[in-house]
Amino acid sequence: MAAEQMLPFEKPISDLREKIATLKTLAENNGMDFSEEIARLEEKCKAMEEELYNEMTPAQKMHIARLHQRPTSLDFIQAVFTDFMELHGDRLFADDLAIVGGLAKLNGLPVTVIGHQRGKDTKDNIARFFGSPHPEGFRKALRLMQQANKFNRPIITFIDTKGAYPGNTAEERGQSEAIARNLREMAGFGVPIVCIVIGEGGSGGALALGVGNRVLMLENAIYSAISPNGAASILWKDATKADIAAEAMKITAKDLLEFEVIEDIVEEPQGGAHRDLAFTAERLKEKLWKHLVELLPMTPEQLIEDRYHKFRKIGQFRMAEAASQETPQASQESDAPEMTESAKV
Amino acid sequence: MQIKDLFSKKKYATIPSERPKRDIPEGLMNKCSKCGTIQYSKELDKNLKVCSSCGHHYRLSAWERIGMTLDDGRLFEYDAEMESVDPMEFPGYKGKLEQQRQKNPSLREAVVTGEGTINGHPVVVAVMSFDFFSGSMGSVVGEKITRAIEAAHEKKLPLLIFSTSGGARMQESILSLMQMAKTSAALSMFQGAGGLFISVFTDPTMGGVSASFASLGDYNLAEPGALVGFAGRIVIEQTIRQKLPDNFQTAEFNMQHGQLDLVVHRKDMKVTIGKLLDMHTVREGLSHGG
Numbered sequence: 262m263a264a265e266q267m268l269p270f271e272k273p274i275s276d277l278r279e280k281i282a283t284l285k286t287l288a289e290n291n292g293m294d295f296s297e298e299i300a301r302l303e304e305k306c307k308a309m310e311e312e313l314y315n316e317m318t319p320a321q322k323m324h325i326a327r328l329h330q331r332p333t334s335l336d337f338i339q340a341v342f343t344d345f346m347e348l349h350g351d352r353l354f355a356d357d358l359a360i361v362g363g364l365a366k367l368n369g370l371p372v373t374v375i376g377h378q379r380g381k382d383t384k385d386n387i388a389r390f391f392g393s394p395h396p397e398g399f400r401k402a403l404r405l406m407q408q409a410n411k412f413n414r415p416i417i418t419f420i421d422t423k424g425a426y427p428g429n430t431a432e433e434r435g436q437s438e439a440i441a442r443n444l445r446e447m448a449g450f451g452v453p454i455v456c457i458v459i460g461e462g463g464s465g466g467a468l469a470l471g472v473g474n475r476v477l478m479l480e481n482a483i484y485s486a487i488s489p490n491g492a493a494s495i496l497w498k499d500a501t502k503a504d505i506a507a508e509a510m511k512i513t514a515k516d517l518l519e520f521e522v523i524e525d526i527v528e529e530p531q532g533g534a535h536r537d538l539a540f541t542a543e544r545l546k547e548k549l550w551k552h553l554v555e556l557l558p559m560t561p562e563q564l565i566e567d568r569y570h571k572f573r574k575i576g577q578f579r580m581a582e583a584a585s586q587e588t589p590q591a592s593q594e595s596d597a598p599e600m601t602e603s604a605k606v
Numbered sequence: 607m608q609i610k611d612l613f614s615k616k617k618y619a620t621i622p623s624e625r626p627k628r629d630i631p632e633g634l635m636n637k638c639s640k641c642g643t644i645q646y647s648k649e650l651d652k653n654l655k656v657c658s659s660c661g662h663h664y665r666l667s668a669w670e671r672i673g674m675t676l677d678d679g680r681l682f683e684y685d686a687e688m689e690s691v692d693p694m695e696f697p698g699y700k701g702k703l704e705q706q707r708q709k710n711p712s713l714r715e716a717v718v719t720g721e722g723t724i725n726g727h728p729v730v731v732a733v734m735s736f737d738f739f740s741g742s743m744g745s746v747v748g749e750k751i752t753r754a755i756e757a758a759h760e761k762k763l764p765l766l767i768f769s770t771s772g773g774a775r776m777q778e779s780i781l782s783l784m785q786m787a788k789t790s791a792a793l794s795m796f797q798g799a800g801g802l803f804i805s806v807f808t809d810p811t812m813g814g815v816s817a818s819f820a821s822l823g824d825y826n827l828a829e830p831g832a833l834v835g836f837a838g839r840i841v842i843e844q845t846i847r848q849k850l851p852d853n854f855q856t857a858e859f860n861m862q863h864g865q866l867d868l869v870v871h872r873k874d875m876k877v878t879i880g881k882l883l884d885m886h887t888v889r890e891g892l893s894h895g896g
Contacts, residue, residue, distance in 0.1 A: 425817075427837035427845050432855060433863045436836040441821035444790035449798060464774070465786060465817040465836070472787050486774040486783035486814070495776065510779045511694050520693070522780050572791050573752070575784040576745035577693040581714065 268324045271532075274313065277306045314531045317481070319513050320504035323489060325481045325533040326460050332538050333392075334361060334376025334419040337459060340542035341549065342367050342374060350401060354434065357398030358389045359426070360470075362405040367417070368550060373409035375402045375470060376419030379460075393426035396439035399469050403443050406450060415453040415553055418470040423488060425466030440469040447472035448568060451561025455552050457527065457545065458482040458514075459534075474568045475552040476522065478514035479541070480529040484522070485512040522575060525552065638662050640831075654872045663829045663872055665809055667710070668718040668735035671768055675876055676722035676731070683720040685753060690715060690746045692777075699777040706739045713738045715746040716771070719754040721763070725880035727887065729766050730758040736770040736810070743815050744775035748785025751819060755792040755803075764802040764883055769820035773813020786818035793822050802886050804879060807834045807857065807866070825882055827868050828857035829875070834865075 267275045281302050288295045317325070325331070338345050342365035350356040362375035377394065380386030394402075402418075409416045425436055447454065456473035462484030478484060487495075489510060493502040517523045528544045530537040556564065637644050640662035650657075654674060655664040666674070673679035689707075692699045707714065716738040721730055732754045734741045751767070758765040774782040797803060805823025807816075810833035817836050828834060835855035843850055853859045857869045870878045 425836060427841045429842055429846060429848075429850060429854065432835050432837065432842070435821075435863070435865050437816040437834075438821040438865060440817040440836070441786075441790060441819070444787050444818055445794045445797075445822055448787070448791035448794040464783065465814055468783055468786055472791065484780060484783075486779050487776045492776050509694070509697055510776070512779065517780055520780060522784060569791050569795065572784060572787045575788060576749050576781055577691050578688055578746045578749055579691050581687045581689050 268321070268328075270321050270324070271313070274306060274309055277302065277309065281306065310531060318508065319483070319510075319516075320489075320507040322481045322513055323461075323483050323503075323507045326483045328533065328535055330535040331460050332534050332541065333379050333381070334421055334459065335378060336538060337419060337457075337542055337545060338365060338374055338376065340538060341546045342372070345374070348405060351397045351404055353400055354397045355395075357395050357401055359392050359394040359422070360398035360402050362402060364414075367546075367553070370415070370553075372415045372417050373405055374417045374419070375405055376459075377422040377467075377470065379421060390426050392422045393424060394422070394466060394469075395426050395428070395431045396434040396436050399425075399439040399443050402470055403439075403446055406447065410450045410452050413452060415455070415557070416450070416473075417549065417553075418454070418456045418473065420456055420458040420462045420467045420470055420484075421460035422463050422466050423461055424463035425469070440465045443469040444472055448572070449565060451564055453553060453556035453559070453564060454568065455549060455556070457549065458484050458523075461488075463488050472568065472572065474556055474564060474571065475524045477525045477527055477545075477548055477552070478517060478523050479527045479534060479545070480514055481533050482514055483507075483512040484514075484517055485510055520575075636664075638664075656872050661830065661871075663809065663831055665736050665770070667713070667737050668733040668768075669712055671733045671808075672718065672722070672731070674872070675733075675768075675879070676724060677726065681718070681720040681722045681731070683718065684757065685719060685750050686714065688715065688746050688750060690744055690778075693745070693781055694777065694779055696777040696779070702739070702777070710735070710738050715739075715750065716741045716743070717747045717750050719750045721757070721761075724766070724876060724883060727764070727880065727883040729764050729883065730754050730761070732765075732767045734768060734770045734808075734815070736772075739775065741769075741771035741815070742773060742775035742782070743771055743785050744778040744782045745785065747771075747775075748782070748788050751785075751789045752792045755789065755796050755819075758803075759792075759796040759799060759801055762801075764804065764886065765796065766804045766806070766879065767819065767823075768806045768808055769811045769815050770808045771811055771813065771815035771820075773815065783814065786814050789819040790822060793819055797822075797824065802883075804882055806870075806875070806879075807832050807860075809833050812836065812838060825868075826866050827870050827875075827878065828860065828866050830857055830869055830871060832857040834860050 281299055284295045284299050345363060345365040347361060347363040361378045365372055365374050377392045378389050379392035380389045406416055454473035456471045456476045458478040460482055464487055489503040489506040490500045493506040494500040514526045518526060525548055527548050530540045534541040634647060635644050636647050636650050638657040641660035643657060643659035655666060672681050690703055713735055717732055717734045719732045732751050755765060803823050804825045805820050807828035811820050812835055816834060833855050834857060839850055860866045861869050
């Protein structure tokens, strides 16, 4: 088995595993019987793993979501779909490899799949800008989605990016406009759109593939307006406090389900998706199909309405009492009833 | 006395400079942040807060902008009482909100929305204010903008938005990100039904606001020198490890790269918007070639 990259918080477990392995070799080489000891340690290891992985903090999940060996969009596309045919280019400027897309079949149904794509090694990562798209990437995605809309194919997107690429050429070619246009156009497509956050969902660059009827997240994926590192450097002028920011920012799948930003969570194996791609892909395929089947009978108008409603209701605010309108200080009273209301269409 | 003492350094007393320090009495005068010229506040106001020396457009608060843009400065305001809550229980957010409200007694949030007329044309307007929480977009900004778009849709009125923002309000994390989708989806409905949207970028418009409704105008205008972009200069310089030119992300830079229809001087803004509105007014009694 290839050496697994262990995160700092996983060290107690890897230490214990090492100990077990040493004991085993010792037993083999010297013909001694440590089987009782080994069994006891293995039992302990299992218990530790359960305790650790069932109660992971947001920061620990963030580290898992960012693991280099975490499955990428292409891994899931290969594992979940058949007959994948990759298509290239935005017809305007270039083929941005930070986004992949094309045609594929899901349980025999033709669909359009699109996703952010991180690299597998340094060279690949440089070619793919570490999964951070330029405007041409978003425009390639838009072109493929328009094609899907024309031919009445459902759209499946995989979200996995730190964010849109922050570079001068990206700005010159209209990074803002490319993202904004995707948000508006995705809202108007008359085909089912299901989005899955598989790793890191960072900011506008993630959302530009994220305006779906259903948005799902892998159990250890994160999704936020700004990366915890970015938030930490703005709030406390210290990017190394990302772990603290991660706790405060409500970035986990469970949090987002509570805020009704996502509709469902896809289970991962203990320790994270990289431990067992086949298992994760199978769960993902089940959930994906379940949601797609609910959307397929809907008319284009119903799908647009459904998607509009999903995003329309997101947000929390309150109406200050009319009396305090002239004197905003009046709202200082902390014991005033909190009339939080969520918007109704 | 030895000879070397002749060459020893003398000590000089420092005499205060006769040039007055370029400090300005609070309120009475203003110093231009671009060229340093000091002007009487009254003169500056008369000049629509544009520096008479270098043409630098000072940032305006929402109400100043409304005063300059709408006929008689009159606005029928929507959702004036809507204010932010602290949905994430984010450390320090409640206090910061309170501080922002006290600093800006005339504002409850970073955007003012409502209805008014421009040269007699009725419009729905949304005007953002950078002085409130850096114009950042949280639930309230997203909701008020969305309601303004929906009002324009229902009443079949043109929509005009003046944007200025540092980006998403990170204290509302994912909810603030989703306001980008919410406002853009509302524009999809409105513009899909033939609605007219004029978007004006003012200094600065960055991040999540630039990457959602502000970039989606049927006409995208900007004030001279306004900073418009997605990522901030410092982040970009760190990424590409190069120094960026001084004019990077200015309105003029954006127009040069095809991202804007027009850069419009503040004194011409109302006339330009009026003209655009006029171009979209269907007149009765006009016939082709008649």
